[in-house]
Amino acid sequence: MTTIPETMKAAVLMGSNQLEIKEVPTPKPGPMEVLLKVASCACCSTDVALMDKPFLGQPPYGDFIPGHEYAGTVAALGETVDEFKVGDRVAVEAHLGCMRCKNCRVGNYTACLNYGTEKHRANGMTANGGFAQYVINNINTVYSLPDHIDFDEASLITNLGCVLYGFQTVGGYVAGDHVVVIGPGPLGLISAQVAKAFGAEKVYLIGTRASRLNVGAETGADRVINVHEEDPLEIILKETKGIGADLVVESSGAKDAPMTAIKMLKPMGKILLLGIPHEPVLVDFEDLLMKNKSIHTVRGEGWANVARAVSLLGSGKVTLKPYVTHSFPLDDISKAFKTFVERIGGAVKVVVKPNK
Numbered sequence: 001m002t003t004i005p006e007t008m009k010a011a012v013l014m015g016s017n018q019l020e021i022k023e024v025p026t027p028k029p030g031p032m033e034v035l036l037k038v039a040s041c042a043c044c045s046t047d048v049a050l051m052d053k054p055f056l057g058q059p060p061y062g063d064f065i066p067g068h069e070y071a072g073t074v075a076a077l078g079e080t081v082d083e084f085k086v087g088d089r090v091a092v093e094a095h096l097g098c099m100r101c102k103n104c105r106v107g108n109y110t111a112c113l114n115y116g117t118e119k120h121r122a123n124g125m126t127a128n129g130g131f132a133q134y135v136i137n138n139i140n141t142v143y144s145l146p147d148h149i150d151f152d153e154a155s156l157i158t159n160l161g162c163v164l165y166g167f168q169t170v171g172g173y174v175a176g177d178h179v180v181v182i183g184p185g186p187l188g189l190i191s192a193q194v195a196k197a198f199g200a201e202k203v204y205l206i207g208t209r210a211s212r213l214n215v216g217a218e219t220g221a222d223r224v225i226n227v228h229e230e231d232p233l234e235i236i237l238k239e240t241k242g243i244g245a246d247l248v249v250e251s252s253g254a255k256d257a258p259m260t261a262i263k264m265l266k267p268m269g270k271i272l273l274l275g276i277p278h279e280p281v282l283v284d285f286e287d288l289l290m291k292n293k294s295i296h297t298v299r300g301e302g303w304a305n306v307a308r309a310v311s312l313l314g315s316g317k318v319t320l321k322p323y324v325t326h327s328f329p330l331d332d333i334s335k336a337f338k339t340f341v342e343r344i345g346g347a348v349k350v351v352v353k354p355n356k
């Protein structure tokens with residue numbers, strides 16, 4: 001058995017947008033926890049947001065290690081753990097919740113009522129995360145990986161889990177449907193691919209960047225629409241004979257996107273909101289109500305959809321590999337985030353390798 005070092009290298013948040021590589025004590029797993037040796041941890045816009053301005057319940061500066069999208073191997077077991085063994089290859093989900101509030105008790109743990117309190121845990125948000133050589137996970141947030149899924153791809157699995165949670169929330173059944181995805185960010189690109197894998201009649205991907213739209217065209221979108229060149233509403237209405245789309249996945253977070261989504265939706269159609277508008281947006285409730293349209297939201301990768309994500313990836317029906325465009329060692333984490341945020345070299349998802 002490999003010995004666990006007393007200290008480890010970790011990226012610690014020392015102040016707003018101030019990540020520093022430090023040597024810190026290696027954490028020890030509690031009874032229901034495992035210690036994971038992190039192979040890959042992906043940069044996410046949530047990291048960018050919480051490094052700028054702390055989230056509710058975030059550990060204080062100097063104590064907090066971000067990173068919630070990671071994969072690796074089990075390095076040590078808590079005393080009651082017989083679900084895993086040392087050396088197992090695993091992926092994780094960020095949210096554990098509190099396991100005791102009304103929402104958590106019925107499986108809605110990403111909407112935990114104790115979010116941000118001491119009872120609650122979301123790795124990389126309200127507890128330490130994966131931008132470190134080792135990290136602690138409750139076993140309820142750990143999933144075994146088939147050997148043929150590599151760690152870089154597996155580190156993106158919470159994104160797929162989030163999209164699957166969204167699709168499950170809107171009914172899960174898109175075979176034969178016209179599905180529009182607005183915003184070719186990681187969640188949008190994955191949504192287009194999932195819609196196609198689930199049998200959508202036609203998948204449309206709307207965006208502003210040709211490079212991102214090209215990635216989408218290679219991974220599931222039947223028709224990409226660059227808003228600088230074409231009018232998306234006109235195209236969707238024409239393609240659906242004036243009826244509108246069955247499902248619109250809003251993944252851009254743009255202020256006018258929810259209204260665009262409503263306009264391109266057929267009566268009884270659904271909107272899945274994955275993008276986060278950071279200010280109040282205008283919504284035409286008359287159109288929603290009179291045409292029986294509905295808007296659904298999801299927070300995180302709920303209802304154990306990471307398990308479904310592992311299965312889908314394992315079967316080869318969905319791939320996340322095309323979205324892992326760059327990787328950096330932990331020492332270069334600042335460069336990794338710069339590449340991610342500025343989309344340098346066509347970056348989609350950027351992973352950090354803490355043990356390389």
Ligand SMILES: [Zn+2]
Binds near residue numbers: 045046047
């Ligand atoms: Zn994330």
Ligand SMILES: [Zn+2]
Binds near residue numbers: 097100101102103113
């Ligand atoms: Zn809870």
